[in-house]
Amino acid sequence: MDELTNFRIGVNPTIDEYQLIWENTNDAILILRNDGAIVQANPALKDILGWSLVEVEGVSRPPFFMDDFTSADHQKQLNVLRKGESTLYFETKRKHKDGTIKDVLASYRAINKDDVLAVAMYKDITREKHTQRQLTVTESCYRTLVEYSPDAILVQNDDALTFANPEAVKLLGAKNVDQLIGKAIWDFIEPTDEEDRSRVIDALKSLEAVKTEPMIEKLVRFDGTTIWVEMIAIPVQHEGERVIQAILRDITVRKYYEDQLTYMATYDPMTGVVNRSSFIDALEKAVEQKDAFAVLYLDLDKFKTINDSLGHAVGDELLIQFAGKMTDNIRSEDVVGRIGGDEFLILLQDMNPQKVEKIVSRMLKHFSEPYVIAGQEVLATSSIGIAMYPADGADVATLMDNADQALYKAKEKRNHFEFYRA
Numbered sequence: 001m002d003e004l005t006n007f008r009i010g011v012n013p014t015i016d017e018y019q020l021i022w023e024n025t026n027d028a029i030l031i032l033r034n035d036g037a038i039v040q041a042n043p044a045l046k047d048i049l050g051w052s053l054v055e056v057e058g059v060s061r062p063p064f065f066m067d068d069f070t071s072a073d074h075q076k077q078l079n080v081l082r083k084g085e086s087t088l089y090f091e092t093k094r095k096h097k098d099g100t101i102k103d104v105l106a107s108y109r110a111i112n113k114d115d116v117l118a119v120a121m122y123k124d125i126t127r128e129k130h131t132q133r134q135l136t137v138t139e140s141c142y143r144t145l146v147e148y149s150p151d152a153i154l155v156q157n158d159d160a161l162t163f164a165n166p167e168a169v170k171l172l173g174a175k176n177v178d179q180l181i182g183k184a185i186w187d188f189i190e191p192t193d194e195e196d197r198s199r200v201i202d203a204l205k206s207l208e209a210v211k212t213e214p215m216i217e218k219l220v221r222f223d224g225t226t227i228w229v230e231m232i233a234i235p236v237q238h239e240g241e242r243v244i245q246a247i248l249r250d251i252t253v254r255k256y257y258e259d260q261l262t263y264m265a266t267y268d269p270m271t272g273v274v275n276r277s278s279f280i281d282a283l284e285k286a287v288e289q290k291d292a293f294a295v296l297y298l299d300l301d302k303f304k305t306i307n308d309s310l311g312h313a314v315g316d317e318l319l320i321q322f323a324g325k326m327t328d329n330i331r332s333e334d335v336v337g338r339i340g341g342d343e344f345l346i347l348l349q350d351m352n353p354q355k356v357e358k359i360v361s362r363m364l365k366h367f368s369e370p371y372v373i374a375g376q377e378v379l380a381t382s383s384i385g386i387a388m389y390p391a392d393g394a395d396v397a398t399l400m401d402n403a404d405q406a407l408y409k410a411k412e413k414r415n416h417f418e419f420y421r422a
Contacts, residue, residue, distance in 0.1 A: 018264075021257050028122040029257075032108075033115050035060050036078045048104070048124045050097030064094045066101075081110045081118045089214055089230070091129075094122065103129040105214070105230075109258065111265050113277055119261050121254070128247070132234075152229075152248040156204070157241060159184045171229070171250060173221035185246055188219040190226065204233055204244055216251070228255040268338040270316060271323035279337025279345055283396045286347060287389065294356045296346040297385040297403035298326070301414045303342040306380060317373045318380060329363050345400070353388060353419065360384050360417045368415060381415035383407060392420045 022029065022042045028049065031040040037060045041053045049064045056062050061074055080087060087108045094102050105123040112118075131149060146153050152168035154161055164172075164180040172188060174180050185204065189197040200217060214230035221227060227250055234245045266278045274282070286293050300306070300322060307315035319342060326336045326346060335347040348356060364384065370377040385407025393399035402420040410418040 018260065021253070021260075025253060025257060026123075027254055028120075028124075030120040030122070031116060032081075032118045032120060034082070034117045036074060036117070038062060039116075045122075048096075048122060049094055049102060055097075064096070066093050066095060077108070078117065081108055082112065084110045084112055086110045086118075089216065091125065091213070102126050107258075109262070113265050116265075119258075121258070123254070128232075128249075131247075132232075149247075152250075154180070154185060154246045154248065155243055156185055156246065157243045161185070162243070168248065171221075171227070171248060172219070173223045173225070175222075179222065185231075185244075188221075190218055190220055204246075216255075228252045268323075271320050271338050273323050273327065273336040273338050273344070276337060276339050279335060279339075279347070280396055282335045282337070282347055283345075283399070286349065287394070287396060287399075290390075291349070292351055293389050294348040294351040295387045295389070295399045295403045296348065296356075296360065297387075297400070297407040298344045298346065298382055299407065299411075300342040301381045301383055301411065303380070306378065310378065314373050314378065318371055318378060321371050321373070322367070322380075322382070325366050326363070329359065329366060345403070351388070356386055356388070356419075357417075360386065364415060364417060383410040383414055384417040385410050385420065386417060387420045392422075 025042065026044060026047075028045040028047075029042045030038050030045065033039045037058050038053070038056050039058070041056070045056075046052050051062075051064060056064075061071065065074070077087070087106075089105060089107055092104060092106050094104050096102050102124060103126045105125045107121045109119045109121075110117070128151060131151070146163075146165050149165060149167060152171040153163075153165045154168050155163035160182050161180050161184065164174075164177050166177075169177050169180065172180065186197050186200045189200055191197075196217065200215065203215065214232050216228065216230055219227055219229055229248045230251050232247045234247070236243055236245050266274060268275045283295065300318070303315070303318075306318065322342070323336065323338065323344065326344060330336060330346060330348065333349045337345045337347075339345055348359065364382065367380070367382040370379055372378075385403045385405065387393055387399045387403035387406060389399055392402045406418045406420040410416045
């Protein structure tokens with residue numbers, strides 16, 4: 001919990017907070033382009049493997065790969081990512097710049113956005129692997145090792161914990177070890193998540209061999225706060241009985257950062273609606289389903305004048321509230337996306353022109369109501385161009401272009417909507 005004790009992030013993190021995580025996380029984070037070359041890496045890469053970004057940037061086969069990891073193996077890995085399939089939490093080895101071999105827990109999360117193929121994360125588990133190897137020593141040496149391990153270690157016999165090291169007491173927020181003894185590991189799974197609880201119970205009770213691939217679980221501490229942990233479970237014999245030894249490590253910050261990377265690749269960070277790429281993905285899926293729908297192209301009338309006269313801070317807040325009004329006027333199955341500047345797109349599923357006309361009329365009325373920004377009212381209206389599928393286009397590019405043309409017509413009147421007319 002030390003990493004979290006001194007690290008708190010708000011509900012809506014700023015770019016500075018993202019940068020703070022990037023520069024200070026203990027895990028190496030690499031951004032890979034389509035050919036597998038590294039285009040960006042955080043400082044932890046050098047901490048773990050000794051290589052700086054300058055030394056590996058643009059190299060299609062990074063120098064830290066093991067010699068037995070062939071070019072064919074590398075291409076196979078890249079092809080999996082190109083299919084959109086992530087490879088998460090697997091143990092492997094990487095070469096340090098000084099020639100030593102490091103054990104790492106690697107994850108490759110497929111992104112496939114523009115020229116970005118994937119985000120890779122490496123956790124140095126050399127010490128943990130060494131700790132696992134040391135578990136073959138005598139019981140007295142083993143207990144000393146466990147007591148001073150930087151990882152939380154629990155021992156469970158049947159359905160009750162019989163041992164917890166100091167780090168486990170700290171991780172789970174207990175006042176002392178007695179609070180843990182007699183409980184079960186699955187007692188700390190969120191009570192509302194019965195499916196996860198059952199899965200953990202089944203996994204631990206049926207464990208016959210060392211589970212080297214960590215289980216990623218969300219736990220509830222004694223103080224009610226939640227944490228994410230990776231857990232490795234090991235069946236061992238203790239005094240003639242089969243018990244489960246679990247090694248846990250807090251990955252809350254790493255999990256948060258992974259989620260944020262996924263969010264940033266999907267959503268517009270300012271308004272919270274999906275970005276252009278994600279909207280196009282949603283539109284392509286709608287075309288594949290072949291059900292009637294509408295594409296709305298919207299922008300704010302005279303936004304540049306408002307932005308220039310009242311300032312960019314007011315302009316940004318206006319866009320945020322404008323996006324909020326759009327979201328308030330659609331259903332859960334519909335999609336709002338920001339294209340750029342003050343331009344937005346809306347996908348309305350299962351639509352006909354009559355339904356669309358009612359919705360956009362309500363939208364325009366809502367959009368024309370005053371925006372309250374920094375204590376003052378700001379008046380702004382919007383124009384909307386509409387293209388219907390399949391009447392106005394059978395593919396994404398045509399529908400977006402025709403909706404844009406309809407918007408151009410609507411802006412001649414302002415605070416108005418127009419259907420596309422060929």
